[in-house]
């Protein structure tokens with residue numbers, strides 16, 4: 243018998259047990275609110291955690307941090323942009339597994355949700371520009387993928403879902419720094435639309451099935467293992483032609499940057515500390531850095547010879563958010579703030595990239 247079919251049998255028997263409780267009270271079997279917020283049958287508080295996208299830049303940093311604290315981790319990743327090597331340090335560790343699977347395939351991913359206490363859902367297309375070229379990418383790898391992960395969590399009564407959303411859900415905000423309550427939310431990209439749709443799905447599942455949801459609206463996350471973003475782009479360009487650095491936009495775009503290890507620390511802190519049914523937090527540094535400053539830092543690290551050439555226009559590309567400055571006040575009130583400014587995060591990452599280039 244296939245494992246998926248086997249597990250579906252387990253699921254059916256769990257539901258049958260739940261239904262009998264509801265039937266005793268005369269309610270239809272799908273109504274389970276009287277049990278909430280008590281743990282549901284089959285819920286494994288303190289069990290292993292599932293990390294989707296765990297072979298990616300943020301995901302592998304998260305996995306290493308969880309494993310360091312002794313948490314058993316089940317990684318689900320299709321290795322479309324992640325790399326198995328990013329998990330080399332932990333894959334031999336007891337309780338750590340990697341299933342190479344696409345999270346859109348419910349049957350393939352279900353086995354890893356049985357007995358899990360939480361799912362960190364990071365798997366997604368990480369590149370905004372890719373989604374503009376092909377609008378179905380973010381619908382499929384964002385919205386549909388999130389639905390499947392939530393459905394798997396629901397079937398096994400996984401109590402907590404933690405999700406990496408993005409600052410781009412705010413669209414082109416007019417309030418700076420932008421707080422979590424800002425609206426209307428009008429994303430400018432397919433990627434932003436899929437993150438916002440995913441947030442809505444998390445909220446709906448949390449309220450309908452007694453889960454707790456954590457929504458992290460991330461600033462630009464930078465650090466080792468990144469496959470895209472401004473620093474990777476600029477270094478790639480200088481590798482091809484060290485004499486000139488073409489930069490998208492007029493250089494005045496300004497955004498917040500957060501180191502990947504700080505991002506993981508913040509997510510884990512919020513996951514341990516916040517206790518609402520749906521917990522929405524901006525994660526970023528308190529300041530911004532302009533594209534012009536970043537280009538200058540990169541050129542200096544590259545020997546200072548390249549001429550910076552701006553393409554012009556306020557937006558770097560279709561879907562780009564020229565000014566991104568998240569309010570991190572709610573996060574600070576909860577008890578966490580980044581030890582590094584955006585500029586320090588950029589300088590540290592540039593040093594690492596320049597070191598890797600020289601090595």
Ligand SMILES: NC(=O)c1ccc[n+]([C@@H]2O[C@H](COP(=O)([O-])OP(=O)(O)OC[C@H]3O[C@@H](n4cnc5c(N)ncnc54)[C@H](O)[C@@H]3O)[C@@H](O)[C@H]2O)c1
Nearest residue numbers: 295298299300320321322323324344345365366368406463
């Ligand atoms: N890096 C940032 O600046 C930033 C900002 C905001 C939000 N995020 C979000 O954080 C998450 C992680 O981003 P990252 O920068 O580490 O990117 P990444 O590309 O390094 O990680 C994404 C991981 O998901 C995997 N994946 C993608 N589609 C999958 C699928 N259908 N099934 C299984 N695995 C799949 C990839 O192989 C990869 O390992 C993403 O959800 C991204 O949208 C990132």
